[in-house]
Structures are given as structure tokens and as C-alpha cells.
Amino acid sequence: MGGVGINAIANRAGVSKELIYRYFDGMSGLMLAWMQEQDFWTSHRDFLASGESSQQPPGALVLSMLRAQIEALGKNETLREVRRWELVEVNDVTAQLANRREKAARSFIDRIDGLTPDMDVPAVVSIMLAGVLYLMLRSKTESHFLGVPLRTNEGWERLYAALEHIVQAFPQDLKQESLATLEARRTATSSKSKEP
Amino acid sequence: MGGVGINAIANRAGVSKELIYRYFDGMSGLMLAWMQEQDFWTSHRDFLASGESSQQPPGALVLSMLRAQIEALGKNETLREVRRWELVEVNDVTAQLANRREKAARSFIDRIDGLTPDMDVPAVVSIMLAGVLYLMLRSKTESHFLGVPLRTNEGWERLYAALEHIVQAFPQDLKQESLATLEARRTATSSKSKEP
DNA sequence: CAATTTTGTGACCGCATGGTCACATTTCGT
DNA sequence: ACGAAATGTGACCATGCGGTCACAAAATTG
Numbered sequence: 186m187g188g189v190g191i192n193a194i195a196n197r198a199g200v201s202k203e204l205i206y207r208y209f210d211g212m213s214g215l216m217l218a219w220m221q222e223q224d225f226w227t228s229h230r231d232f233l234a235s236g237e238s239s240q241q242p243p244g245a246l247v248l249s250m251l252r253a254q255i256e257a258l259g260k261n262e263t264l265r266e267v268r269r270w271e272l273v274e275v276n277d278v279t280a281q282l283a284n285r286r287e288k289a290a291r292s293f294i295d296r297i298d299g300l301t302p303d304m305d306v307p308a309v310v311s312i313m314l315a316g317v318l319y320l321m322l323r324s325k326t327e328s329h330f331l332g333v334p335l336r337t338n339e340g341w342e343r344l345y346a347a348l349e350h351i352v353q354a355f356p357q358d359l360k361q362e363s364l365a366t367l368e369a370r371r372t373a374t375s376s377k378s379k380e381p
Numbered sequence: 382m383g384g385v386g387i388n389a390i391a392n393r394a395g396v397s398k399e400l401i402y403r404y405f406d407g408m409s410g411l412m413l414a415w416m417q418e419q420d421f422w423t424s425h426r427d428f429l430a431s432g433e434s435s436q437q438p439p440g441a442l443v444l445s446m447l448r449a450q451i452e453a454l455g456k457n458e459t460l461r462e463v464r465r466w467e468l469v470e471v472n473d474v475t476a477q478l479a480n481r482r483e484k485a486a487r488s489f490i491d492r493i494d495g496l497t498p499d500m501d502v503p504a505v506v507s508i509m510l511a512g513v514l515y516l517m518l519r520s521k522t523e524s525h526f527l528g529v530p531l532r533t534n535e536g537w538e539r540l541y542a543a544l545e546h547i548v549q550a551f552p553q554d555l556k557q558e559s560l561a562t563l564e565a566r567r568t569a570t571s572s573k574s575k576e577p
Numbered sequence: 578c579a580a581t582t583t584t585g586t587g588a589c590c591g592c593a594t595g596g597t598c599a600c601a602t603t604t605c606g607t
Numbered sequence: 608a609c610g611a612a613a614t615g616t617g618a619c620c621a622t623g624c625g626g627t628c629a630c631a632a633a634a635t636t637g
Contacts, residue, residue: 190594191595203596203597203598203615207615269468269469272519275521283523287525287527287528305542307527311516311526311527312509313508315514315516315519316508316515319518320508322468325468326470331483331487331507332487346504348508350501354549397585397587399585402626
């Protein structure tokens with residue numbers, strides 16, 4: 186595939202691919218090792234469990250997480266390539282990557298969810314984070330999305346402002362939501378199932 | 382690539398690939414023709430410019446667009462595969478697809494943007510739509526995202542509720558919509574089915 | 578019927594990929 | 608210094624890809 190093939194990697198790194206097989210047990214090991222320190226969720230484990238976290242309000246916490254993701258993805262083309270690859274390929278490597286990330290991410294989101302019981306924090310943050318991811322990945326192929334430029338700082342400032350706008354509706358907003366929908370969600374989420 | 386290669390398509394369709402070259406001018410033509418009627422933005426041209434649009438409040442309009450996208454992607458695995466492919470591949474086909482889509486999408490979003498001058502509608506809707514897209518595409522590889530299940534109706538109901546919640550923060554829109562219609566839509570949508 | 582055009586198929590070519598191999602060079606322990 | 612690991616490289620193989628070709632079977636036309 187694209188830029189994450191063994192040949193491409195070995196070439197770009199200027200080494201023979203045999204070495205990758207020997208020292209990283211193939212691309213599986215290489216990918217896992219590299220992603221360990223490149224991916225936000227696995228490299229910012231401190232940020233996720235730190236004491237600073239609990240002092241900031243939930244909205245600001247989510248915002249800084251999103252900002253960090255934008256930063257990390259924005260300046261690392263290879264990381265974007267890998268995350269595109271994760272979207273397409275299904276094997277034990279991608280499964281393991283997803284596993285690690287989901288574990289870290291859930292510990293982060295669950296703590297915030299506990300702080301703001303009046304809304305479905307995981308779902309809302311999922312939309313926002315997934316949106317950021319898609320637009321980051323999409324910037325390779327398309328220069329605009331709904332008219333918003335994806336390859337300029339100005340475009341990403343607009344997007345970040347939009348995220349701020351969405352987050353503003355965090356703590357105080359959902360109190361007006363009908364109790365019916367709230368209760369519906371509560372009962373629904375209580376039947377969450379673990380990864381098979 | 383994955384399931385959108387010429388060999389795979391010809392095989393799945395039970396025809397020789399030569400025919401695809403002869404009658405569709407290669408995969409370029411086939412892809413363009415097929416996507417013309419599969420993609421939301423190009424097949425719902427009526428919805429985008431219809432009179433019904435201008436009667437609904439902006440928020441409801443966006444929501445129904447998002448709902449339609451979820452529907453379309455949810456029940457069409459091949460469409461998801463193509464949109465994954467669009468994320469990775471850069472050539473004149475993907476460029477043309479992006480062009481068509483962006484044109485239709487902008488005419489939709491610009492009209493809404495005109496109605497609500499107090500916020501950056503394109504940016505906010507970009508986040509939401511991109512989020513939906515990413516989670517749809519991601520459902521192939523990962524079963525959960527931030528703990529939200531991506532392969533069950535229940536998970537997508539939560540996500541749709543999150544979208545509703547975000548849309549509520551639109552300037553003056555959903556306040557006009559009565560809680561009754563809100564409740565009606567909620568119960569109505571909860572009976573639909575999809576299987577990503 | 579016969580000739581020509583349309584519709585269809587399997588084989589083939591060039592190329593890039595993932596993966597392995599034999600072999601050269603360097604480093605290191607004794 | 609010398610033999611044994613460790614480190615490194617290019618060639619090689621099988622496979623799957625996109626794309627093209629020669630040729631067979633229908634269908635159409637006179």
C-alpha cells in the first residue's frame with residue numbers, strides 16, 4: 186500500500202528491508218514500535234492521567250486534546266499515512282494499534298464523562314475527534330471540504346474555532362434536554378459490550 | 382487496492398475485465414458512473430436545491446443531510462470502500478469525484494450559511510460530516526471509538542443524538558422546532574435499521 | 578447463407594510488492 | 608590476532624496487480 190509498504194519504508198530509511206525483518210520482526214513490529222511514540226494516545230499517557238487534567242474544566246480538557254491531535258497529525262505526514270492505512274487494512278497489527286489507542290482514549294474520555302453526567306460525552310467527542318481525523322487525512326486528496334480549506338492555517342483556525350463553538354455547549358446546555366432522551370441513552374449505554 | 386481493484390470488481394461482477402475497459406473506458410469511467418448514482422451529493426441533487434429545503438430551519442436541514450449520509454453509507458459497503466479509496470489514492474478520478482461532490486455540497490452549505498450569519502456554518506458542519514464519514518469508514522476496522530460502538534444501531538443512535546445536540550447550538554434554529562417534533566423524530570429514527 | 582460487427586474469454590506482459598536467501602563486511606570477545 | 612558473532616546488501620522468488628492481445632462465439636446485416 187501507498188507509503189507504508191515495506192519497500193517504501195526501507196527505501197526512505199535508506200536501509201535494506203532485510204534489517205527490518207531481522208530487528209523488528211517484520212513490519213508488524215516496526216509499525217507497533219513506531220506508532221508507540223508517534224500516536225497521541227500512547228505517547229501522551231501522562232497527559233491522560235495527570236493531575237492537571239482534573240483541574241481544568243471538561244470542555245477545556247477536550248479542546249486541548251483536540252488541539253494536540255491537530256498538531257501531531259498536522260506536522261507528521263507519515264503518521265497520517267499510517268492512519269489512512271489503519272482505515273483500510275484489517276490484520277493483527279491494526280487490531281493491536283486500535284486496542285492500545287482505544288484503551289488510552291477511553292480512560293481519558295470516561296473521566297470526563299464522569300464529570301459531565303448530563304450529556305453523552307463519548308458520542309459528542311467521537312464526532313469531533315473523528316471529524317478532525319477525517320479532515321486531516323482528507324487534506325492529502327482534497328484541498329477543500331465544504332469550502333473550508335484543509336491545507337492552510339487559516340482553514341484549520343476556522344475548524345478549531347468550530348470545535349470551540351461546539352465545546353461551548355458542553356456543561357450548561359444539555360440541562361434542557363428532555364428527560365426522555367436522556368434516560369433512553371442512559372439505559373442504552375448500560376448495555377455496552379466489550380470488544381470481542 | 383483492497384476491494385476496488387479492477388480484478389476484484391470484474392470478478393465480483395462475474396465478467397471479464399476487458400469488458401470494463403471496453404464499455405466504461407477503464408475503471409475511471411466505471412467508478413465515475415457508479416459513484417454518480419451512489420454518492421449522496423450527486424444523487425440527491427433535488428434535495429439540495431429543492432423548495433422543501435428553504436422551508437425547514439437550517440439546523441433541521443443539516444440534520445437531515447447527516448441522517449441521509451448515515452443511511453447511505455450504512456447500507457452500502459462498497460460505497461464505504463470507495464470512499465476509503467478516495468482517502469488514499471490521488472489521481473484524476475478521485476479529483477473528479479471530489480470536484481463534483483464539493484460543488485454540490487457547497488451549494489447546499491452556502492445557502493444555509495446565508496441563513497445563519499452568526500457562525501461559521503461550513504466549519505461546524507465540516508466537523509460533523511467528516512466525523513460521520515470517519516466513523517463509518519472506521520467501523521470496518523474497529524468496533525468501538527471512544528467506547529461508542531460503531532457496528533450497532535444503538536451506537537449510531539447515540540452518535541445521531543450527539544449530532545442533534547451539536548446542532549442545537551446553532552444560533553436560532555432548533556428553538557423554533559417544538560419538543561414534540563423533536564421527540565417524534567427521535568422515536569421515528571430509533572426504528573430504522575442499518576448495519577455498517 | 579455468408580460476411581461483418583458486436584460481445585465475450587482466457588492468456589499474457591510488465592511491474593511492484595512482501596518476503597527470503599546467500600554472501601560480504603564489520604564488530605567484538607578471548 | 609583470529610574466529611565467531613553481529614550487521615548489512617543485492618539478488619532472487621512468488622504473487623497479485625493493471626492493462627492489452629489474440630481469438631472464439633453470437634448477433635446482425637446484406
